[in-house]
Amino acid sequence: MKPALLLVALALAAGRAMTVVVEEAKVRKSKAFYAPAVATLKQGEKVKVGEAEDGWYRVSGGWLHQSALAGGKVKAGGSKWEGSDAAQAEEVTLAGKGFNEDVEKRYKGERDDVDFEAVDRMEARKVSEKELLRFMKEGQTLPKEAR
């Protein structure tokens, strides 16, 4: 891309507001999932993004991974979340439409071959950032720069 075009692209990207689509997303100090979190964003929040690098957008205070955002483009091989359609789909479901709790509740009532309690227990399972860092350090998989 020509430098002039690149500047235009950057200018367009700068300040673009995107919507957080995951329940909770961390803004991190650097472009790594194990980097310290500097802020937590909730589903539906709008966030202004700047340039993208290695799948991460620069946002106020740090970096946010594109997979947390509607319209975030996932790199080659990953799933596609481009354009306004995806953002619109999120808007519709964030407004309480689509496949949601109400649909699940009704579905659950109609089936006897489902175990949602086990799913709730599974969803409650989470290794905290601190524990995960310790786990990676112990198993010697934490990158040298982060040790």
Place this chain on the structure above:
Amino acid sequence: MKRAAAALAMLLTLGLGARAQEESGTKKLFGGMLKKVKVNVGGKDYGVNERQLEGATKTVKAFRKSAEEISESEERFIGRAVAAQLLSRYKPYEDEALNGYLQSVLQAVAGVSDRPEIGGGWHAQALDSEEVNAFAAPGGFVLVTTGLLKTLKSEDELAGVLAHETAHVCLKHGLKTIKASRLTKAFSILGAEAAKEYSPSEIKQLTEVFGGAVDDVVNDLVVKGYSRDKEYEADKAGARYARAANYDPEGLSRSIEALGDVKGGMLKTHPGSKQRLKELAKEPGEASEDYQDSPARRKRFAARLAGL
């Protein structure tokens, strides 16, 4: 003519594929020179003018059409229901030390995947079954049988297996097995207006579509299996994730090798081990600079799986 255009608009609105081809020559319509185009709907050609086609296309944009446009939170609810069926069929293996260990390895691998951030987060669970199998439900639910865990010899192999499942989720393989007709129906009920309230009959229909979609995914996971191409794709992406997480790049290959002699379960739904290894070898990857063999990793793997 009007009917053909209306049919076209409707089909386009519902997201069904329609091909438009430009025809040579123009025809005067509505007092202006408008190019006439030939549109193929359901194998039949219709003549429409550009303005009609433009209108129809605009309508299409207002609606969701494909698995790619299932929203993040909808994906989570589909995944929850798929996992609920798997957990009813296989029963959870209740060993919190083991499940916590699987969860740690999964988070370490998913953190460097294409979707580190996902709906309600990544979650791992062991299933109490001698069948050798592993499943990934949309939305980040990864389930592994104790039968499969017993075939593994190291955390690096386990990371390979979990990375393969992570890749299925990142690539939305589960969602892509949902029949297009179901999505078309769901999306037409929902429409595009966030403010629209739906009626009891609409929510009933929506639940039916939801159940059908969940069954489509479960059927592919448990009975039919994904296509070979999807498995090879998940192997390649999974190997990439495991390498990026600083695990042994050969971990996944070794776990596949270990499956070589196993009958049933995973082998019903996956291509043969030899073929998978052959495909995987086409994209060899170097170990990450930060990769190192670790006695601590071997020790904790043995300790966590000792109870099986």
